[in-house]
Amino acid sequence: xxxxxxxxxxxxxxxxxxxxxxxxxxxxxxxxxxxxxxxxxxxxxxxxxxxxxxxxxxxxxxxxxxxxxxxxxxxxxxxxxxxxxxxxxxxxxxxxxxxxxxxxxxxxxxxxxxxxxxxxxxxxxxxxxxxxxxxxxxxxxxxxxxxxxxxxxxxxxxxxxxxxxxxxxxxxxxxxxxxxxxxxxxxxxxxxxxxxxxxxxxxxxxxxxxxxxxxxxxxxxxxxxxxxxxxxxxxxxxxxxxxxxxxxxxxxxxxxxxxxxxxxxxxxxxxxxxxxxxxxxxxxxxxxxxxxxxxxxxxxxxxxxxxxxxxxxxxxxxxxxxx
Amino acid sequence: xxxxxxxxxxxxxxxxxxxxxxxxxxxxxxxxxxxxxxxxxxxxxxxxxxxxxxxxxxxxxxxxxxxxxxxxxxxxxxxxxxxxxxxxxxxxxxxxxxxxxxxxxxxxxxxxxxxxxxxxxxxxxxxxxxxxxxxxxxxxxxxxxxxxxxxxxxxxxxxxxxxxxxxxxxxxxxxxxxxxxxxxxxxxxxxxxxxxxxxxxxxxxxxxxxxxxxxxxxxxxxxxxxxxxxxxxxxxxxxxxxxxxxxxxxxxxxxxxxxxxxxxxxxxxxxxxxxxxxxxxxxxxxxxxxxxxxxxxxxxxxxxxxxxxxxxxxxxxxxxxxxxxxxxxxxxxxxxxxxxxxxxxxxxxxxxxxxxxxxxxxxxxxxxxxxxxxx
Numbered sequence: 021x022x023x024x025x026x027x028x029x030x031x032x033x034x035x036x037x038x039x040x041x042x043x044x045x046x047x048x049x050x051x052x053x054x055x056x057x058x059x060x061x062x063x064x065x066x067x068x069x070x071x072x073x074x075x076x077x078x079x080x081x082x083x084x085x086x087x088x089x090x091x092x093x094x095x096x097x098x099x100x101x102x103x104x105x106x107x108x109x110x111x112x113x114x115x116x117x118x119x120x121x122x123x124x125x126x127x128x129x130x131x132x133x134x135x136x137x138x139x140x141x142x143x144x145x146x147x148x149x150x151x152x153x154x155x156x157x158x159x160x161x162x163x164x165x166x167x168x169x170x171x172x173x174x175x176x177x178x179x180x181x182x183x184x185x186x187x188x189x190x191x192x193x194x195x196x197x198x199x200x201x202x203x204x205x206x207x208x209x210x211x212x213x214x215x216x217x218x219x220x221x222x223x224x225x226x227x228x229x230x231x232x233x234x235x236x237x238x239x240x241x242x243x244x245x246x247x248x249x250x251x252x253x254x255x256x257x258x259x260x261x262x263x264x265x266x267x268x269x270x271x272x273x274x275x276x277x278x279x280x281x282x283x284x285x286x287x288x289x290x291x292x293x294x295x296x297x298x299x300x301x302x303x304x305x306x307x308x309x310x311x312x313x314x315x316x317x318x319x320x321x322x323x324x325x326x327x328x329x330x331x332x333x334x335x336x337x338x339x340x341x342x343x
Numbered sequence: 344x345x346x347x348x349x350x351x352x353x354x355x356x357x358x359x360x361x362x363x364x365x366x367x368x369x370x371x372x373x374x375x376x377x378x379x380x381x382x383x384x385x386x387x388x389x390x391x392x393x394x395x396x397x398x399x400x401x402x403x404x405x406x407x408x409x410x411x412x413x414x415x416x417x418x419x420x421x422x423x424x425x426x427x428x429x430x431x432x433x434x435x436x437x438x439x440x441x442x443x444x445x446x447x448x449x450x451x452x453x454x455x456x457x458x459x460x461x462x463x464x465x466x467x468x469x470x471x472x473x474x475x476x477x478x479x480x481x482x483x484x485x486x487x488x489x490x491x492x493x494x495x496x497x498x499x500x501x502x503x504x505x506x507x508x509x510x511x512x513x514x515x516x517x518x519x520x521x522x523x524x525x526x527x528x529x530x531x532x533x534x535x536x537x538x539x540x541x542x543x544x545x546x547x548x549x550x551x552x553x554x555x556x557x558x559x560x561x562x563x564x565x566x567x568x569x570x571x572x573x574x575x576x577x578x579x580x581x582x583x584x585x586x587x588x589x590x591x592x593x594x595x596x597x598x599x600x601x602x603x604x605x606x607x608x609x610x611x612x613x614x615x616x617x618x619x620x621x622x623x624x625x626x627x628x629x630x631x632x633x634x635x636x637x638x639x640x641x642x643x644x645x646x647x648x649x650x651x652x653x654x655x656x657x658x659x660x661x662x663x664x665x666x667x668x669x670x671x672x673x674x675x676x677x678x679x680x681x682x683x684x685x686x687x688x689x690x691x692x693x694x695x696x697x698x699x700x701x702x703x704x705x706x707x708x709x710x711x712x713x714x715x716x717x718x
Contacts, residue, residue, distance in 0.1 A: 059491055103693035112430050112491060113642065114693035120635060121685025125378065127678035132382035138676070253678075261495050268489070306511055312503035315496040319478075322488035 028172040030289055035173070035181055036247065038285025040065065040239035040256075042184040044263030045270070045277040046191045047235035051097075052272055053195060054228035055208035055334040059115035060100055061236055062260025063122035064093045068240020070126040073140040073251035074133075076147045085147075086241045093240070094233035096122070101229045105222055108338035119260075127253045140244070140251040149246040151176050180242035185278075187235065192274040204228050208332035211339045221339045239263075258315065265318040272332060280321065288314050349703045358706045363699050364643065364650075364691055368657075371690040375683045383674045396667025397660040403667070405535050405549030411659035412551070412616050415558040417637025418655050419565045420472075420610035422646040424490075426569055427602035428582035433479060433494025434610040435634030436501030437472040441611020443505065444471025445618045446513075446523060446625050453527050460530055465557065465615055472611020473604040475501060480603030484596035490603070502628070509627050522626045532620045552620035554612075561609060562648040568605070578602045610634060632681065636662075639684040642692035658684075 044061045051058035068089035076085030096118055104111040131138040157175035161167045195201040206214045207224045215221050239259070244251045262284050270277030291313045298304050376386035397407040417434045424431035431437075448467035452460055479493035509521040517524075535551035569575035580588040581598045588595060617629050640658055644650030665680040690697070 099689075103689065107694055107696050109693035109696060111693075113688065116430070116432065116491075116638060117685050117689035117693050119685070120638070120688060121682050124678045124681025124683070124685055128378070128382060128676055128682055131676040131678065132384075132674040138678070258495065258499055261492050265492050265496075268492075306507050308503045308507035308510065312500050315499040315503075318496045319482070319488070319493050319500075322493060323482050323486045324488070 024168060025172065028168045030286075030293065031173050033289035033292070034282060034285040035185075036177060036285075037288045038281045039181045039184040040242050040259050041263045041266060041281040041284055042278060043180075043187065043235050043239035043242070044260055045267040045281050046187050046274060047232040047239070048264050048267040049191060049195065049272055049274060049277065050204065050228045050235065051232040052267070052335055053208045053332055054204045054225045055211060055332055055337065055339070056101070056104060056225055056229060057111040057115065057336045058100070058232060059112060059261070059264065060096065060118040061264055062256055062258065063115075063119035064096050064233065064236045065240045065243070065260045066126055066254070066256040067096060067122045068093050068237040069244035069255055070130065070140070070240075070251045072237070072241035073143065073244035076143055076245050077141050080147055082143070082147060082149045082241070082245045085245055086237065089241050090234050090237040093237040094230050097229040097233035098226070101226050104338065105225045105229075108340070111336050111338075123254060126251070130251060130253070138253045143245060143249045147245075148249050149178050149180070151178055152182070178242065178246035180238055180246055183238060187238075188274050188278045195274065205332070207339075208334055211334050215339075215341065221341070225339075262314060262318055265322050268331075269321045269324070271330070283321075284314055284317065287317050349700055349707060353707050353710075354703045355706065355710070358703055359699070360645065360650075362706070363695070363702055364645065366698055366702060367690040367695060368643065368687065370697075371683070371686040374686050378682055379675065379679065382679065384672045389668050389672065389675065392668045392671055393660065393664025396664040402547045402549050403663060405546070405551040407656070407659040407663040408555055409549065409551040409616070409621075409659075410662040411655045412555045412558045413613050413633045414636055414640045414655035414658045415562060415651060416612045416616070417610055417634050418640030418644060418651040419561055419648065420606045420634075421637045421641035422644070422651060423565060423569065423578075423609060424602050424606035425641060425646050426575070426582050427578040427598055429480075429483070429599060429602055429606075430491045431476065431494055431603060431606045431610075432491050432638065433476060433497050433607070433634070434637045435630050435632070436494070436498035437475045437607040437610035438613040438630040438634050439501045439505050440475040441468040441472035441608075442614030442618050442625050442629060443508070444468045444611060445614040446526070449526050449530050449619065453530060457529055461532065461619065464619055465612065468611040468614045469608035470611075472614070473608035475611075476603045476607025477600065480600045483603070484599040498634075505625070506627055509625065513625070515624070523624045525623045526619070530619065531623055532615075534620070550621040552616070554616035554620045557612065557615060561612065562652055565609070566648040574601060610637070636684055639687045642688055
């Protein structure tokens with residue numbers, strides 16, 4: 021029984037840890053499918069975490085914090101679009117600029133407003149999202165198997181966890197089953213053909229970026245108003261890049277990207293579990309090396325067991341309308 | 344989007360290479376001023392403090408040049424890779440591992456004559472930094488793994504690895520803090536104070552040391568490499584148009600790896616300044632963001648050594664003057680200057696074409712009018 025509950029808690033943590041990655045990967049799919057590289061997921065996630073924490077602290081409601089985070093992230097997406105779609109600046113440079121700007125700005129403002137440590141005040145009571153216990157979780161917990169799956173694994177998460185996994189089929193449906201999604205993919209593959217068909221390439225890319233901003237805001241809010249009760253310096257800790265790697269490994273597809281995100285989440289959950297544990301043969305692995313596992317896994321996944329990653333055809337290229 | 348069409352051949356060089364970058368820099372600094380204001384401090388006072396802190400006294404100016412040294416290395420590192428259209432965001436990790444190279448060479452070969460140890464340590468720094476860049480380079484070349492992600496991951500991995508080494512393997516066991524023992528004193532690179540002592544001037548401590556000259560030499564090295572050698576030509580060809588380069592018989596994969604390794608090696612040289620020149624030991628986290636600042640330095644300097652020198656100096660002023668600001672203004676932390684870097688990358692990198700057409704056409708029209716007036 022102890023073994024089973026260990027597995028259950030590992031899966032439970034995997035679902036929770038993968039959540040921001042899933043949102044970020046879905047956000048990345050929208051931007052990159054439309055032909056705009058988005059390395060700035062990291063910066064936007066951090067911005068969302070900061071704005072959500074500050075917003076719900078002052079407004080007393082985490083939903084309002086989330087809303088402000090969305091506004092902030094959509095603005096950053098628009099800035100990225102302004103630089104790289106409208107002014108045809110280098111997309112990677114624009115992303116790097118946003119990431120560095122946000123690392124600096126969030127911590128600088130947190131320090132200026134809330135003291136040198138660069139932490140936002142701890143959210144209490146109504147300011148923070150609470151864990152949701154699914155109906156009958158308590159009652160069903162004693163039933164074998166079902167009880168573990170329902171009560172120990174599925175129940176008791178923050179709302180973002182459920183929303184994240186709900187977002188995957190929705191993103192899949194929008195990108196692959198609607199005419200809007202078809203257009204998004206088309207501007208990423210062959211913008212001049214789309215232009216010929218009378219669709220505004222620039223507007224499509226801006227729309228995709230706006231959705232990208234909304235989705236990534238959930239990831240940041242999850243970090244600072246749900247699993248943690250405040251914002252701290254560089255709290256996104258590379259998750260934006262991990263999600264991007266998951267998306268590339270998932271070949272820009274929601275379903276496979278989800279699997280890659282879960283793999284990252286699982287490795288991270290396992291890594292936390294392995295800290296300080298004596299393993300057979302190798303003994304105790306130093307904690308610093310265990311913590312590096314997700315990053316090493318990213319590199320390994322990107323190197324790819326399954327062939328070269330093929331990006332959308334027009335990715336990274338600014339569209340120039342013929343005159 | 345602007346519809347102004349400017350004949351590029353009529354734009355004088357100083358407009359596109361001097362006026363436009365200066366306008367972009369000014370925009371970045373204006374927005375920075377707004378942030379300082381939002382943080383609750385007076386931007387004008389902050390500028391005064393920056394100028395005093397970096398120029399106001401000899402010790403401050405020496406610190407400015409010490410920071411400049413670091414930024415020349417990391418700026419050049421980014422620029423070399425960028426000429427091959429590679430984004431080496433991993434300068435931070437490469438510098439960290441480069442520091443390991445310096446230390447291991449110096450501590451193990453300290454029985455050799457001092458100048459030889461110095462040379463070998465510099466070589467060690469370059470080699471270790473290059474090795475750390477090699478894996479992302481190889482994966483980019485052969486597997487198409489984007490270097491931006493892999494080099495960022497290698498920053499995290501370098502940090503974990505170094506902390507592990509500093510805690511468990513090479514820690515100075517007499518101390519609790521995670522750092523190594525100090526190198527033997529004869530190996531320390533001569534500092535600026537030592538030089539001024541020879542000239543009979545007494546100044547207070549500063550971290551400026553002989554590595555500054557190595558940085559200046561690196562500027563020449565990169566200029567020569569990129570514009571005067573076959574390697575540089577091939578790298579630029581691959582960066583400019585990979586397909587055309589392939590038709591010309593140039594191997595993109597080979598050049599991606601060479602460019603990244605040289606780039607990583609240059610970032611590794613930061614370890615020479617920090618370890619041989621200043622702290623004489625490896626401390627946890629010694630690259631302290633210099634690697635990332637290199638991106639802003641290179642983009643502001645338009646990836647050319649002649650531009651990188653003043654850009655590195657400007658960031659030296661911002662860092663040294665910035666520490667004066669953080670000392671005097673409680674609401675400003677050093678992270679404000681990280682944000683300023685982001686703005687400079689944004690305005691002189693991604694948004695470099697924001698006002699370029701307007702500025703260029705303004706000057707072209709004016710010059711035309713002058714000509715007509717003369718005629």
